[in-house]
Amino acid sequence: MPEPTPVIMIVEPYGGSIRQQNPNLPMVFWDDAAVTRGDGIFETILIREGRACNLDRHSERFKASAALLGLPAPVMDSWVKATQMAIDSWYEHPAAGDASCTWTLSRGRASTGLASGWVTVQAVSREKLSQRERGVEVMTSPRGYTIDTRLPGVRDVTRGDVEGVEDAPAPWLTVGAKTLSYAANMAAVRWARAHGYDDVIYTEGDRVLEGATSTVVSVKGDKLRTPTPGGDILPGTTQAALFEYATTQGWRCKTKKDLTIDDLLGADSIWLVSSVRIAARVTRLDGHKLPRPSNEEEIKALIVGALG
Structure with a gap:
Protein backbone atom coordinates (compact mmCIF):
# COMPACT_ATOMS: atom_id res chain seq x y z
CA MET A 1 0.00 0.00 0.00
CA PRO A 2 1.44 3.42 -0.91
CA GLU A 3 2.37 5.86 1.84
CA PRO A 4 -0.05 8.69 2.57
CA THR A 5 0.73 11.98 0.90
CA PRO A 6 2.09 14.78 3.09
CA VAL A 7 -0.42 16.93 4.95
CA ILE A 8 0.16 20.69 4.95
CA MET A 9 -1.64 23.25 7.07
CA ILE A 10 -1.13 26.97 6.44
CA VAL A 11 -1.01 28.80 9.77
CA GLU A 12 -1.71 32.53 9.92
CA PRO A 13 1.09 33.53 12.34
CA TYR A 14 -0.85 36.27 14.08
CA GLY A 15 -3.55 33.96 15.40
CA GLY A 16 -5.87 33.91 12.39
CA SER A 17 -7.12 31.18 10.11
CA ILE A 18 -5.79 27.67 9.51
CA ARG A 19 -6.38 25.96 6.18
CA GLN A 20 -5.23 22.77 4.52
CA GLN A 21 -2.99 23.11 1.47
CA ASN A 22 -2.84 20.71 -1.46
CA PRO A 23 0.74 19.33 -1.28
CA ASN A 24 0.93 19.26 -5.07
CA LEU A 25 0.34 23.00 -5.44
CA PRO A 26 2.79 25.84 -4.71
CA MET A 27 2.35 27.72 -1.44
CA VAL A 28 5.45 29.91 -0.87
CA PHE A 29 5.79 33.22 -2.71
CA TRP A 30 8.90 34.14 -4.67
CA ASP A 31 9.84 36.91 -2.20
CA ASP A 32 9.37 34.90 1.00
CA ALA A 33 12.41 35.21 3.26
CA ALA A 34 12.41 31.45 3.83
CA VAL A 35 13.41 31.09 0.18
CA THR A 36 15.44 34.22 -0.46
CA ARG A 37 17.36 34.41 2.83
CA GLY A 38 16.75 31.24 4.82
CA ASP A 39 15.35 33.66 7.39
CA GLY A 40 13.07 31.79 9.72
CA ILE A 41 12.84 29.02 12.29
CA PHE A 42 11.55 25.47 12.48
CA GLU A 43 10.83 22.61 14.87
CA THR A 44 10.57 18.94 13.94
CA ILE A 45 8.30 16.76 16.07
CA LEU A 46 7.69 13.02 16.14
CA ILE A 47 4.09 11.93 15.56
CA ARG A 48 3.37 8.52 17.06
CA GLU A 49 0.05 6.75 17.65
CA GLY A 50 -1.97 9.86 16.94
CA ARG A 51 -0.10 12.32 19.15
CA ALA A 52 2.74 14.81 18.94
CA CYS A 53 5.59 13.73 21.23
CA ASN A 54 7.45 16.06 23.58
CA LEU A 55 5.19 18.90 22.50
CA ASP A 56 5.78 21.26 25.43
CA ARG A 57 9.57 21.30 24.95
CA HIS A 58 9.22 21.88 21.22
CA SER A 59 6.79 24.72 21.88
CA GLU A 60 9.14 26.40 24.32
CA ARG A 61 12.10 26.16 21.94
CA PHE A 62 9.96 27.42 19.04
CA LYS A 63 8.94 30.49 21.04
CA ALA A 64 12.52 31.09 22.18
CA SER A 65 13.84 30.85 18.63
CA ALA A 66 11.22 33.32 17.41
CA ALA A 67 12.12 35.78 20.16
CA LEU A 68 15.80 35.53 19.37
CA LEU A 69 15.25 36.28 15.67
CA GLY A 70 12.75 39.06 16.29
CA LEU A 71 9.91 37.13 14.64
CA PRO A 72 6.29 37.47 15.75
CA ALA A 73 5.65 35.49 18.93
CA PRO A 74 4.00 32.24 17.81
CA VAL A 75 0.39 31.93 18.92
CA MET A 76 0.90 28.40 20.19
CA ASP A 77 -2.80 27.57 20.37
CA SER A 78 -2.93 28.00 16.59
CA TRP A 79 0.18 25.89 15.96
CA VAL A 80 -1.02 23.11 18.25
CA LYS A 81 -4.49 23.18 16.68
CA ALA A 82 -3.02 23.04 13.17
CA THR A 83 -0.82 20.15 14.24
CA GLN A 84 -3.76 18.16 15.56
CA MET A 85 -5.74 18.87 12.39
CA ALA A 86 -2.81 17.59 10.32
CA ILE A 87 -2.46 14.50 12.52
CA ASP A 88 -6.18 13.72 12.18
CA SER A 89 -5.90 14.02 8.40
CA TRP A 90 -2.73 11.90 8.33
CA TYR A 91 -4.27 8.99 10.20
CA GLU A 92 -7.25 8.85 7.85
CA HIS A 93 -4.94 6.88 5.54
CA PRO A 94 -4.87 3.15 6.38
CA ALA A 95 -1.09 2.94 5.88
CA ALA A 96 -0.29 5.87 8.17
CA GLY A 97 2.31 5.16 10.86
CA ASP A 98 5.00 7.25 12.56
CA ALA A 99 5.28 10.68 10.99
CA SER A 100 7.52 13.70 11.03
CA CYS A 101 5.83 17.02 11.76
CA THR A 102 7.63 20.28 10.97
CA TRP A 103 6.60 23.74 12.10
CA THR A 104 8.03 26.49 9.88
CA LEU A 105 7.82 30.20 10.68
CA SER A 106 9.32 32.54 8.08
CA ARG A 107 9.87 36.28 8.23
CA GLY A 108 7.57 36.24 5.22
CA ARG A 109 7.19 38.27 2.05
CA ALA A 110 9.36 41.31 1.46
CA SER A 111 6.45 42.99 -0.33
CA THR A 112 4.07 42.76 2.65
CA GLY A 113 6.34 42.56 5.70
CA LEU A 114 4.06 39.88 7.13
CA ALA A 115 5.37 36.59 8.50
CA SER A 116 4.25 33.27 7.06
CA GLY A 117 3.92 29.86 8.66
CA TRP A 118 2.94 26.29 7.94
CA VAL A 119 2.81 22.82 9.46
CA THR A 120 3.82 19.74 7.48
CA VAL A 121 3.23 16.10 8.41
CA GLN A 122 4.89 13.42 6.32
CA ALA A 123 6.18 9.87 6.62
CA VAL A 124 9.40 9.22 8.51
CA SER A 125 12.04 8.48 5.89
CA ARG A 126 13.15 4.89 5.33
CA GLU A 127 16.69 6.03 6.05
CA LYS A 128 15.78 7.22 9.55
CA LEU A 129 13.80 4.06 10.24
Missing part, protein backbone atom coordinates in the same frame (compact mmCIF):
# COMPACT_ATOMS: atom_id res chain seq x y z
CA SER A 130 16.80 1.99 9.12
CA GLN A 131 19.21 3.98 11.30
CA ARG A 132 17.02 3.39 14.35
CA GLU A 133 17.57 -0.33 13.83
CA ARG A 134 21.11 -0.68 12.49
CA GLY A 135 22.76 2.37 14.05
CA VAL A 136 25.11 4.83 12.36
CA GLU A 137 28.78 5.09 11.49
CA VAL A 138 30.03 8.53 12.48
CA MET A 139 33.05 10.69 11.81
CA THR A 140 34.19 13.53 14.06
CA SER A 141 34.99 16.89 12.53
CA PRO A 142 35.52 20.52 13.54
CA ARG A 143 32.38 22.51 12.81
CA GLY A 144 34.39 25.04 10.87
CA TYR A 145 33.48 28.02 13.05
CA THR A 146 33.29 28.90 16.72
CA ILE A 147 30.59 30.76 18.61
CA ASP A 148 31.44 33.58 20.98
CA THR A 149 29.41 32.68 24.06
CA ARG A 150 29.39 36.36 25.04
CA LEU A 151 26.89 37.07 22.26
CA PRO A 152 23.43 38.26 23.29
CA GLY A 153 20.73 35.70 23.91
CA VAL A 154 23.06 32.81 24.72
CA ARG A 155 22.11 32.57 28.38
CA ASP A 156 18.38 33.26 28.06
CA VAL A 157 17.61 31.29 24.93
CA THR A 158 19.97 28.33 25.02
CA ARG A 159 19.75 27.93 28.80
CA GLY A 160 23.46 27.25 28.76
CA ASP A 161 25.92 27.51 31.61
CA VAL A 162 27.83 30.47 30.17
CA GLU A 163 28.81 33.90 31.42
CA GLY A 164 27.48 36.92 29.56
CA VAL A 165 29.10 40.34 29.35
CA GLU A 166 27.51 43.75 29.54
CA ASP A 167 28.82 44.96 26.19
CA ALA A 168 28.08 42.40 23.48
CA PRO A 169 30.76 42.37 20.75
CA ALA A 170 28.24 42.03 17.91
CA PRO A 171 24.66 42.59 19.05
CA TRP A 172 23.12 41.63 15.69
CA LEU A 173 24.58 38.12 15.92
CA THR A 174 22.38 35.85 17.99
CA VAL A 175 22.78 32.14 18.55
CA GLY A 176 20.73 29.32 19.97
CA ALA A 177 17.78 29.51 17.60
CA LYS A 178 16.75 26.53 15.46
CA THR A 179 16.88 28.41 12.18
CA LEU A 180 16.17 27.47 8.57
CA SER A 181 19.84 28.06 7.70
CA TYR A 182 20.79 24.39 7.74
CA ALA A 183 22.86 24.27 4.55
CA ALA A 184 26.16 23.88 6.44
CA ASN A 185 24.79 21.01 8.53
CA MET A 186 23.52 19.20 5.43
CA ALA A 187 26.85 19.79 3.68
CA ALA A 188 28.63 18.15 6.64
CA VAL A 189 26.39 15.09 6.39
CA ARG A 190 26.98 14.84 2.61
CA TRP A 191 30.73 15.05 3.21
CA ALA A 192 30.52 12.27 5.78
CA ARG A 193 28.56 10.05 3.40
CA ALA A 194 31.03 10.69 0.61
CA HIS A 195 33.74 9.34 2.92
CA GLY A 196 31.93 6.20 4.05
CA TYR A 197 30.07 7.46 7.12
CA ASP A 198 26.43 8.18 7.90
CA ASP A 199 26.73 11.24 10.12
CA VAL A 200 28.98 13.75 11.87
CA ILE A 201 29.76 14.67 15.45
CA TYR A 202 31.15 18.18 15.68
CA THR A 203 34.18 18.76 17.86
CA GLU A 204 36.31 21.66 19.04
CA GLY A 205 39.77 20.27 19.63
CA ASP A 206 39.11 17.15 21.69
CA ARG A 207 35.84 18.53 23.07
CA VAL A 208 32.59 17.01 21.83
CA LEU A 209 29.85 19.43 20.74
CA GLU A 210 26.83 17.90 19.00
CA GLY A 211 25.73 15.97 15.93
CA ALA A 212 24.84 17.75 12.70
CA THR A 213 21.15 17.20 13.47
CA SER A 214 21.26 15.47 16.85
CA THR A 215 22.46 15.48 20.45
CA VAL A 216 25.28 13.19 21.59
CA VAL A 217 24.62 10.96 24.61
CA SER A 218 27.11 8.49 26.09
CA VAL A 219 26.21 5.56 28.34
CA LYS A 220 28.59 3.98 30.84
CA GLY A 221 27.19 1.72 33.51
CA ASP A 222 24.21 3.57 34.94
CA LYS A 223 25.53 6.99 33.84
CA LEU A 224 24.16 9.05 30.96
CA ARG A 225 26.29 11.99 29.86
CA THR A 226 25.83 14.71 27.24
CA PRO A 227 27.74 17.91 26.41
CA THR A 228 26.45 20.86 28.42
CA PRO A 229 24.00 22.76 26.19
CA GLY A 230 24.37 26.47 25.64
CA GLY A 231 26.51 28.80 23.60
CA ASP A 232 27.80 26.54 20.86
CA ILE A 233 25.49 23.58 21.58
CA LEU A 234 21.75 23.75 20.87
CA PRO A 235 19.68 22.26 23.71
CA GLY A 236 18.10 19.00 22.54
CA THR A 237 14.42 18.40 23.28
CA THR A 238 14.78 14.61 23.07
CA GLN A 239 17.87 14.60 25.29
CA ALA A 240 16.07 16.75 27.87
CA ALA A 241 13.11 14.37 27.91
CA LEU A 242 15.45 11.39 28.15
CA PHE A 243 17.39 12.75 31.13
CA GLU A 244 14.21 13.71 32.99
CA TYR A 245 12.65 10.28 32.46
CA ALA A 246 15.83 8.24 32.96
CA THR A 247 16.45 9.93 36.31
CA THR A 248 13.12 8.60 37.55
CA GLN A 249 14.19 5.12 36.42
CA GLY A 250 17.36 5.16 38.50
CA TRP A 251 19.90 6.34 35.91
CA ARG A 252 22.45 9.00 36.85
CA CYS A 253 22.18 11.75 34.26
CA LYS A 254 24.50 14.72 33.95
CA THR A 255 25.66 17.28 31.44
CA LYS A 256 29.41 17.65 31.08
CA LYS A 257 31.18 20.80 29.93
CA ASP A 258 34.23 18.97 28.63
CA LEU A 259 32.97 15.68 27.26
CA THR A 260 35.87 14.44 25.11
CA ILE A 261 36.36 11.99 22.28
CA ASP A 262 38.22 9.74 24.73
CA ASP A 263 35.14 9.82 26.98
CA LEU A 264 33.07 8.58 24.06
CA LEU A 265 35.52 5.83 23.17
CA GLY A 266 35.58 4.71 26.80
CA ALA A 267 31.78 4.53 27.07
CA ASP A 268 29.69 1.37 26.84
CA SER A 269 27.73 2.95 23.99
CA ILE A 270 27.22 6.25 22.18
CA TRP A 271 23.88 7.48 20.87
CA LEU A 272 22.70 10.25 18.57
CA VAL A 273 19.26 11.32 19.77
CA SER A 274 16.82 13.54 17.90
CA SER A 275 13.10 14.05 17.57
CA VAL A 276 12.20 11.87 14.58
CA ARG A 277 15.10 9.42 14.27
CA ILE A 278 14.70 9.10 18.07
CA ALA A 279 17.93 7.20 18.78
CA ALA A 280 20.68 5.76 16.62
CA ARG A 281 23.56 3.91 18.26
CA VAL A 282 27.01 4.84 16.96
CA THR A 283 28.51 1.60 15.63
CA ARG A 284 31.76 3.15 14.38
CA LEU A 285 33.46 6.36 15.48
CA ASP A 286 36.17 7.47 13.08
CA GLY A 287 38.33 4.36 12.74
CA HIS A 288 37.03 2.65 15.88
CA LYS A 289 34.40 -0.06 15.60
CA LEU A 290 32.16 0.04 18.66
CA PRO A 291 30.78 -3.28 19.94
CA ARG A 292 27.08 -3.70 20.57
CA PRO A 293 26.36 -3.29 24.30
CA SER A 294 24.38 -5.93 26.14
CA ASN A 295 21.75 -3.35 27.13
CA GLU A 296 21.12 -1.88 23.66
CA GLU A 297 17.42 -2.74 23.65
CA GLU A 298 17.06 -1.39 27.18
CA ILE A 299 18.52 1.96 26.12
CA LYS A 300 16.27 2.13 23.07
CA ALA A 301 13.25 1.40 25.24
CA LEU A 302 14.37 4.05 27.72
CA ILE A 303 14.54 6.73 25.03
CA VAL A 304 11.22 5.74 23.50
CA GLY A 305 9.68 5.71 26.99
CA ALA A 306 10.96 9.24 27.57
CA LEU A 307 8.88 10.41 24.60
CA GLY A 308 5.73 8.90 26.09
Whole structure:
Protein backbone atom coordinates (compact mmCIF):
# COMPACT_ATOMS: atom_id res chain seq x y z
CA MET A 1 0.00 0.00 0.00
CA PRO A 2 1.44 3.42 -0.91
CA GLU A 3 2.37 5.86 1.84
CA PRO A 4 -0.05 8.69 2.57
CA THR A 5 0.73 11.98 0.90
CA PRO A 6 2.09 14.78 3.09
CA VAL A 7 -0.42 16.93 4.95
CA ILE A 8 0.16 20.69 4.95
CA MET A 9 -1.64 23.25 7.07
CA ILE A 10 -1.13 26.97 6.44
CA VAL A 11 -1.01 28.80 9.77
CA GLU A 12 -1.71 32.53 9.92
CA PRO A 13 1.09 33.53 12.34
CA TYR A 14 -0.85 36.27 14.08
CA GLY A 15 -3.55 33.96 15.40
CA GLY A 16 -5.87 33.91 12.39
CA SER A 17 -7.12 31.18 10.11
CA ILE A 18 -5.79 27.67 9.51
CA ARG A 19 -6.38 25.96 6.18
CA GLN A 20 -5.23 22.77 4.52
CA GLN A 21 -2.99 23.11 1.47
CA ASN A 22 -2.84 20.71 -1.46
CA PRO A 23 0.74 19.33 -1.28
CA ASN A 24 0.93 19.26 -5.07
CA LEU A 25 0.34 23.00 -5.44
CA PRO A 26 2.79 25.84 -4.71
CA MET A 27 2.35 27.72 -1.44
CA VAL A 28 5.45 29.91 -0.87
CA PHE A 29 5.79 33.22 -2.71
CA TRP A 30 8.90 34.14 -4.67
CA ASP A 31 9.84 36.91 -2.20
CA ASP A 32 9.37 34.90 1.00
CA ALA A 33 12.41 35.21 3.26
CA ALA A 34 12.41 31.45 3.83
CA VAL A 35 13.41 31.09 0.18
CA THR A 36 15.44 34.22 -0.46
CA ARG A 37 17.36 34.41 2.83
CA GLY A 38 16.75 31.24 4.82
CA ASP A 39 15.35 33.66 7.39
CA GLY A 40 13.07 31.79 9.72
CA ILE A 41 12.84 29.02 12.29
CA PHE A 42 11.55 25.47 12.48
CA GLU A 43 10.83 22.61 14.87
CA THR A 44 10.57 18.94 13.94
CA ILE A 45 8.30 16.76 16.07
CA LEU A 46 7.69 13.02 16.14
CA ILE A 47 4.09 11.93 15.56
CA ARG A 48 3.37 8.52 17.06
CA GLU A 49 0.05 6.75 17.65
CA GLY A 50 -1.97 9.86 16.94
CA ARG A 51 -0.10 12.32 19.15
CA ALA A 52 2.74 14.81 18.94
CA CYS A 53 5.59 13.73 21.23
CA ASN A 54 7.45 16.06 23.58
CA LEU A 55 5.19 18.90 22.50
CA ASP A 56 5.78 21.26 25.43
CA ARG A 57 9.57 21.30 24.95
CA HIS A 58 9.22 21.88 21.22
CA SER A 59 6.79 24.72 21.88
CA GLU A 60 9.14 26.40 24.32
CA ARG A 61 12.10 26.16 21.94
CA PHE A 62 9.96 27.42 19.04
CA LYS A 63 8.94 30.49 21.04
CA ALA A 64 12.52 31.09 22.18
CA SER A 65 13.84 30.85 18.63
CA ALA A 66 11.22 33.32 17.41
CA ALA A 67 12.12 35.78 20.16
CA LEU A 68 15.80 35.53 19.37
CA LEU A 69 15.25 36.28 15.67
CA GLY A 70 12.75 39.06 16.29
CA LEU A 71 9.91 37.13 14.64
CA PRO A 72 6.29 37.47 15.75
CA ALA A 73 5.65 35.49 18.93
CA PRO A 74 4.00 32.24 17.81
CA VAL A 75 0.39 31.93 18.92
CA MET A 76 0.90 28.40 20.19
CA ASP A 77 -2.80 27.57 20.37
CA SER A 78 -2.93 28.00 16.59
CA TRP A 79 0.18 25.89 15.96
CA VAL A 80 -1.02 23.11 18.25
CA LYS A 81 -4.49 23.18 16.68
CA ALA A 82 -3.02 23.04 13.17
CA THR A 83 -0.82 20.15 14.24
CA GLN A 84 -3.76 18.16 15.56
CA MET A 85 -5.74 18.87 12.39
CA ALA A 86 -2.81 17.59 10.32
CA ILE A 87 -2.46 14.50 12.52
CA ASP A 88 -6.18 13.72 12.18
CA SER A 89 -5.90 14.02 8.40
CA TRP A 90 -2.73 11.90 8.33
CA TYR A 91 -4.27 8.99 10.20
CA GLU A 92 -7.25 8.85 7.85
CA HIS A 93 -4.94 6.88 5.54
CA PRO A 94 -4.87 3.15 6.38
CA ALA A 95 -1.09 2.94 5.88
CA ALA A 96 -0.29 5.87 8.17
CA GLY A 97 2.31 5.16 10.86
CA ASP A 98 5.00 7.25 12.56
CA ALA A 99 5.28 10.68 10.99
CA SER A 100 7.52 13.70 11.03
CA CYS A 101 5.83 17.02 11.76
CA THR A 102 7.63 20.28 10.97
CA TRP A 103 6.60 23.74 12.10
CA THR A 104 8.03 26.49 9.88
CA LEU A 105 7.82 30.20 10.68
CA SER A 106 9.32 32.54 8.08
CA ARG A 107 9.87 36.28 8.23
CA GLY A 108 7.57 36.24 5.22
CA ARG A 109 7.19 38.27 2.05
CA ALA A 110 9.36 41.31 1.46
CA SER A 111 6.45 42.99 -0.33
CA THR A 112 4.07 42.76 2.65
CA GLY A 113 6.34 42.56 5.70
CA LEU A 114 4.06 39.88 7.13
CA ALA A 115 5.37 36.59 8.50
CA SER A 116 4.25 33.27 7.06
CA GLY A 117 3.92 29.86 8.66
CA TRP A 118 2.94 26.29 7.94
CA VAL A 119 2.81 22.82 9.46
CA THR A 120 3.82 19.74 7.48
CA VAL A 121 3.23 16.10 8.41
CA GLN A 122 4.89 13.42 6.32
CA ALA A 123 6.18 9.87 6.62
CA VAL A 124 9.40 9.22 8.51
CA SER A 125 12.04 8.48 5.89
CA ARG A 126 13.15 4.89 5.33
CA GLU A 127 16.69 6.03 6.05
CA LYS A 128 15.78 7.22 9.55
CA LEU A 129 13.80 4.06 10.24
CA SER A 130 16.80 1.99 9.12
CA GLN A 131 19.21 3.98 11.30
CA ARG A 132 17.02 3.39 14.35
CA GLU A 133 17.57 -0.33 13.83
CA ARG A 134 21.11 -0.68 12.49
CA GLY A 135 22.76 2.37 14.05
CA VAL A 136 25.11 4.83 12.36
CA GLU A 137 28.78 5.09 11.49
CA VAL A 138 30.03 8.53 12.48
CA MET A 139 33.05 10.69 11.81
CA THR A 140 34.19 13.53 14.06
CA SER A 141 34.99 16.89 12.53
CA PRO A 142 35.52 20.52 13.54
CA ARG A 143 32.38 22.51 12.81
CA GLY A 144 34.39 25.04 10.87
CA TYR A 145 33.48 28.02 13.05
CA THR A 146 33.29 28.90 16.72
CA ILE A 147 30.59 30.76 18.61
CA ASP A 148 31.44 33.58 20.98
CA THR A 149 29.41 32.68 24.06
CA ARG A 150 29.39 36.36 25.04
CA LEU A 151 26.89 37.07 22.26
CA PRO A 152 23.43 38.26 23.29
CA GLY A 153 20.73 35.70 23.91
CA VAL A 154 23.06 32.81 24.72
CA ARG A 155 22.11 32.57 28.38
CA ASP A 156 18.38 33.26 28.06
CA VAL A 157 17.61 31.29 24.93
CA THR A 158 19.97 28.33 25.02
CA ARG A 159 19.75 27.93 28.80
CA GLY A 160 23.46 27.25 28.76
CA ASP A 161 25.92 27.51 31.61
CA VAL A 162 27.83 30.47 30.17
CA GLU A 163 28.81 33.90 31.42
CA GLY A 164 27.48 36.92 29.56
CA VAL A 165 29.10 40.34 29.35
CA GLU A 166 27.51 43.75 29.54
CA ASP A 167 28.82 44.96 26.19
CA ALA A 168 28.08 42.40 23.48
CA PRO A 169 30.76 42.37 20.75
CA ALA A 170 28.24 42.03 17.91
CA PRO A 171 24.66 42.59 19.05
CA TRP A 172 23.12 41.63 15.69
CA LEU A 173 24.58 38.12 15.92
CA THR A 174 22.38 35.85 17.99
CA VAL A 175 22.78 32.14 18.55
CA GLY A 176 20.73 29.32 19.97
CA ALA A 177 17.78 29.51 17.60
CA LYS A 178 16.75 26.53 15.46
CA THR A 179 16.88 28.41 12.18
CA LEU A 180 16.17 27.47 8.57
CA SER A 181 19.84 28.06 7.70
CA TYR A 182 20.79 24.39 7.74
CA ALA A 183 22.86 24.27 4.55
CA ALA A 184 26.16 23.88 6.44
CA ASN A 185 24.79 21.01 8.53
CA MET A 186 23.52 19.20 5.43
CA ALA A 187 26.85 19.79 3.68
CA ALA A 188 28.63 18.15 6.64
CA VAL A 189 26.39 15.09 6.39
CA ARG A 190 26.98 14.84 2.61
CA TRP A 191 30.73 15.05 3.21
CA ALA A 192 30.52 12.27 5.78
CA ARG A 193 28.56 10.05 3.40
CA ALA A 194 31.03 10.69 0.61
CA HIS A 195 33.74 9.34 2.92
CA GLY A 196 31.93 6.20 4.05
CA TYR A 197 30.07 7.46 7.12
CA ASP A 198 26.43 8.18 7.90
CA ASP A 199 26.73 11.24 10.12
CA VAL A 200 28.98 13.75 11.87
CA ILE A 201 29.76 14.67 15.45
CA TYR A 202 31.15 18.18 15.68
CA THR A 203 34.18 18.76 17.86
CA GLU A 204 36.31 21.66 19.04
CA GLY A 205 39.77 20.27 19.63
CA ASP A 206 39.11 17.15 21.69
CA ARG A 207 35.84 18.53 23.07
CA VAL A 208 32.59 17.01 21.83
CA LEU A 209 29.85 19.43 20.74
CA GLU A 210 26.83 17.90 19.00
CA GLY A 211 25.73 15.97 15.93
CA ALA A 212 24.84 17.75 12.70
CA THR A 213 21.15 17.20 13.47
CA SER A 214 21.26 15.47 16.85
CA THR A 215 22.46 15.48 20.45
CA VAL A 216 25.28 13.19 21.59
CA VAL A 217 24.62 10.96 24.61
CA SER A 218 27.11 8.49 26.09
CA VAL A 219 26.21 5.56 28.34
CA LYS A 220 28.59 3.98 30.84
CA GLY A 221 27.19 1.72 33.51
CA ASP A 222 24.21 3.57 34.94
CA LYS A 223 25.53 6.99 33.84
CA LEU A 224 24.16 9.05 30.96
CA ARG A 225 26.29 11.99 29.86
CA THR A 226 25.83 14.71 27.24
CA PRO A 227 27.74 17.91 26.41
CA THR A 228 26.45 20.86 28.42
CA PRO A 229 24.00 22.76 26.19
CA GLY A 230 24.37 26.47 25.64
CA GLY A 231 26.51 28.80 23.60
CA ASP A 232 27.80 26.54 20.86
CA ILE A 233 25.49 23.58 21.58
CA LEU A 234 21.75 23.75 20.87
CA PRO A 235 19.68 22.26 23.71
CA GLY A 236 18.10 19.00 22.54
CA THR A 237 14.42 18.40 23.28
CA THR A 238 14.78 14.61 23.07
CA GLN A 239 17.87 14.60 25.29
CA ALA A 240 16.07 16.75 27.87
CA ALA A 241 13.11 14.37 27.91
CA LEU A 242 15.45 11.39 28.15
CA PHE A 243 17.39 12.75 31.13
CA GLU A 244 14.21 13.71 32.99
CA TYR A 245 12.65 10.28 32.46
CA ALA A 246 15.83 8.24 32.96
CA THR A 247 16.45 9.93 36.31
CA THR A 248 13.12 8.60 37.55
CA GLN A 249 14.19 5.12 36.42
CA GLY A 250 17.36 5.16 38.50
CA TRP A 251 19.90 6.34 35.91
CA ARG A 252 22.45 9.00 36.85
CA CYS A 253 22.18 11.75 34.26
CA LYS A 254 24.50 14.72 33.95
CA THR A 255 25.66 17.28 31.44
CA LYS A 256 29.41 17.65 31.08
CA LYS A 257 31.18 20.80 29.93
CA ASP A 258 34.23 18.97 28.63
CA LEU A 259 32.97 15.68 27.26
CA THR A 260 35.87 14.44 25.11
CA ILE A 261 36.36 11.99 22.28
CA ASP A 262 38.22 9.74 24.73
CA ASP A 263 35.14 9.82 26.98
CA LEU A 264 33.07 8.58 24.06
CA LEU A 265 35.52 5.83 23.17
CA GLY A 266 35.58 4.71 26.80
CA ALA A 267 31.78 4.53 27.07
CA ASP A 268 29.69 1.37 26.84
CA SER A 269 27.73 2.95 23.99
CA ILE A 270 27.22 6.25 22.18
CA TRP A 271 23.88 7.48 20.87
CA LEU A 272 22.70 10.25 18.57
CA VAL A 273 19.26 11.32 19.77
CA SER A 274 16.82 13.54 17.90
CA SER A 275 13.10 14.05 17.57
CA VAL A 276 12.20 11.87 14.58
CA ARG A 277 15.10 9.42 14.27
CA ILE A 278 14.70 9.10 18.07
CA ALA A 279 17.93 7.20 18.78
CA ALA A 280 20.68 5.76 16.62
CA ARG A 281 23.56 3.91 18.26
CA VAL A 282 27.01 4.84 16.96
CA THR A 283 28.51 1.60 15.63
CA ARG A 284 31.76 3.15 14.38
CA LEU A 285 33.46 6.36 15.48
CA ASP A 286 36.17 7.47 13.08
CA GLY A 287 38.33 4.36 12.74
CA HIS A 288 37.03 2.65 15.88
CA LYS A 289 34.40 -0.06 15.60
CA LEU A 290 32.16 0.04 18.66
CA PRO A 291 30.78 -3.28 19.94
CA ARG A 292 27.08 -3.70 20.57
CA PRO A 293 26.36 -3.29 24.30
CA SER A 294 24.38 -5.93 26.14
CA ASN A 295 21.75 -3.35 27.13
CA GLU A 296 21.12 -1.88 23.66
CA GLU A 297 17.42 -2.74 23.65
CA GLU A 298 17.06 -1.39 27.18
CA ILE A 299 18.52 1.96 26.12
CA LYS A 300 16.27 2.13 23.07
CA ALA A 301 13.25 1.40 25.24
CA LEU A 302 14.37 4.05 27.72
CA ILE A 303 14.54 6.73 25.03
CA VAL A 304 11.22 5.74 23.50
CA GLY A 305 9.68 5.71 26.99
CA ALA A 306 10.96 9.24 27.57
CA LEU A 307 8.88 10.41 24.60
CA GLY A 308 5.73 8.90 26.09
